[in-house]
Amino acid sequence: MHSLVEALLKHKGNKFFFVSPEGLEIPDYIKEKIPVDAIVEAHSLEDVLPEVDVLYMTRIQKERFANPDEYAMFADACILDNEKLKGAKKDMIILHPLPIDKEILFEVDDDPRAAYFKQVKYGMYARMALIYTLLNKPFVKGYEREGVVAEGITAKCQNPKCVTNNANVQSAKWLFTDEARTVCRCEYCDWILKNE
Ligand SMILES: [Zn+2]
Numbered sequence: 001m002h003s004l005v006e007a008l009l010k011h012k013g014n015k016f017f018f019v020s021p022e023g024l025e026i027p028d029y030i031k032e033k034i035p036v037d038a039i040v041e042a043h044s045l046e047d048v049l050p051e052v053d054v055l056y057m058t059r060i061q062k063e064r065f066a067n068p069d070e071y072a073m074f075a076d077a078c079i080l081d082n083e084k085l086k087g088a089k090k091d092m093i094i095l096h097p098l099p100i101d102k103e104i105l106f107e108v109d110d111d112p113r114a115a116y117f118k119q120v121k122y123g124m125y126a127r128m129a130l131i132y133t134l135l136n137k138p139f140v141k142g143y144e145r146e147g148v149v150a151e152g153i154t155a156k157c158q159n160p161k162c163v164t165n166n167a168n169v170q171s172a173k174w175l176f177t178d179e180a181r182t183v184c185r186c187e188y189c190d191w192i193l194k195n196e
Pocket residue numbers: 157158159162163164172186187188189190191
């Protein structure tokens with residue numbers, strides 16, 4: 001969060017709304033970097049949601065609370081659910097670095113404003129580009145996993161750790177990665193589909 005503030009400060013005109021449970025406010029040494037008229041602090045999401053364009057959520061640091069009751073009391077106002085989202089802009093963007101603990105309810109995943117799965121995917125491409133640059137490789141525009149979509153194959157990915165076998169992510173997509181179209185790989189984890 002701290003480095004994100006630094007990055008956003010490079011662009012003029014941003015307004016920062018910091019929402020945190022009492023006791024977990026943004027530290028002064030971060031606030032000092034931001035113009036005073038560009039900071040709003042609140043203890044409840046509902047107080048600021050109507051105004052924000054991008055909502056960047058992070059995990060609530062449970063370990064900072066003395067006891068679970070205190071955590072439950074303060075954290076509730078900072079948990080995002082569909083009810084609170086009713087007060088937000090229709091084109092707001094919801095980001096989160098993942099993994100999500102309890103601060104965003106599952107029901108929010110289906111909201112068109114939820115962009116955190118896309119964010120993780122783009123983060124992967126950004127890291128690929130960084131590694132490429134560090135290795136002095138020529139930049140490859142429009143990277144895509146090579147292959148042809150295997151239409152009609154609806155099998156589940158057989159890799160138990162594949163993201164497609166996890167919670168509410170879209171189902172597996174298979175790609176033929178060889179010319180003869182005999183090798184079919186999971187688009188997400190590269191697992192080779194075997195006939196069982
Ligand atoms: Zn897979």
